Amino acid sequence: MRSSAARGMPDPWITVFLVATGGAVLLALGFSALYGLGLIGTRSSGLTLAHWQAVLTDRGFWTALGFSLGLTVATLTLCMVSALAVVLLLAEQLRRPPLGILIYLPLAVPGVVAALVAYQVLGDGGLLARITHSLGWISQPSEFPSLVFDRQGLGIVLTHWAMVTPFFVILLDRLMDHERIPAFRQLARALGASEWAALRRVILPLLSRGALPLCTVYGVVLLAAFEVPLLIGARFPNMISVEIHERIGQFDLTLRPQGFVMATLYLVILSAAWWLGGRWLPARGARR
């Protein structure tokens, strides 16, 4: 049987793939753009730029985007620093039980359950508040610093930090082995480098090269985080996914197109970032 390519036709699996990936994104972009322009939807009244004007001049979208970016950078920084510390200090312990096994446990916790645990641990009546109370540091729950539903997003950062750090620990631990970092570290030390110089000149460059793609992936995932901010985030400011979800899902149908304008903007910005990232980051295939 001759293949599709040999007959000059596109391969059906490649066609399905293009439709399911790029096609789906274009379709999403199309729907949200048309809805935002008032051309489709339950209350569409013909072409209008009013919703675009409302979103672009209102602080809602930019605040949500900035808030999401800030929390993402904070979470990623915390994750990288703590994972690096764990890998460098507890390398031996990571290879045997209990830590070698239990480090995988957070991988089994979905976002919605993580938010539930965070509420139970970080809330003003939660486990941390009870511990501080038993230590005599606080006398009533309201004295405990607000870590859930807080406007600074501390609860969101802490929850994501607890969820994502084990992933980074596993990745960095594998990279240490794969890049033979302990041997290079030893060599650098034998050649007279200080511990700090070995870390800065040898370990960090090797690890960052390997960890950058996954770091980018997690950055994008955290930027659009949904479950945790929806469950334990404040009403304002919102993370971007929750902001768009609330605008589109709210009862006031006249405001719904603004949600779609936000979705359009977000899809365009992230598509552009994906395109730029593809040019900047080495392609996985090319690295082989």
Place this chain on the structure above:
Amino acid sequence: MTRRAAAWLLSLIMIAPLVVLSLLSVAVQWRYPSLWPSAFHHRLWLDLLHDGRALGLAFLASGLIAAAVSVLATVGGLFTSQRVARHRRHSALLRLAVLPFAVSPVVMALSLNYGFIRLHWAGTVPGLILAQTLFAYAYATLLLNSLWSARMVALSNLAASLGASRRQLWTRVRLPLGSAVIGVCLFQTFLMSWFDFALARIIGAGRVVTLPIKVFEYFGSGDLRLAAATGLLLMLPPMLMLVLNRKGLAWPLAHEASA
């Protein structure tokens, strides 16, 4: 000694969510400022079973949807990854597989939901399976790309040159050689769907009730004990994988490191 203590402390932190959920699910009273529940009773788990119809349906729906998504995505990903691997624009196609995740599944689902509503697919099980498969299929294609190594291609060519039919190539060479990665892909796409809350909430529109949706409902209604018990049920499959093959649970990380 300090490092051993730090490792034990970290281990305790890792196991803390499981302990908190387990305690919460059987605690009769756990009032502030008690560090420990004042009474336990497994009756709460029995209550959960008695709420059986709703929860049983959610469990069944989650399992069936995840199984369907997993099989569809893995089979599609298997054939697609093979075509992608030998395509002259291999790298560009792999980057394209990342696009739906890069632009956020939540935002995509919110935008695509308009089409799902128009086609009357919103709030239906097939609609949710389709939405989840879009993402799981892209992920499976990325994950199974590693299957098409030079060795696999050489062995396939050798078998073909010795007269193997296309069917034999798959059943005697490719599937046996790739069984480990295909197994991981089946499990991980199953988990993607099993854990999914966002698409189930948006596309499911409150009419398709899965386990994460039940956790959210119990949490929202303030019934933390039932939420904790349902959360534990949700964690059951990955915990099982953790016991059987923890590397399979973290496979992409291992692969990322060695790629």
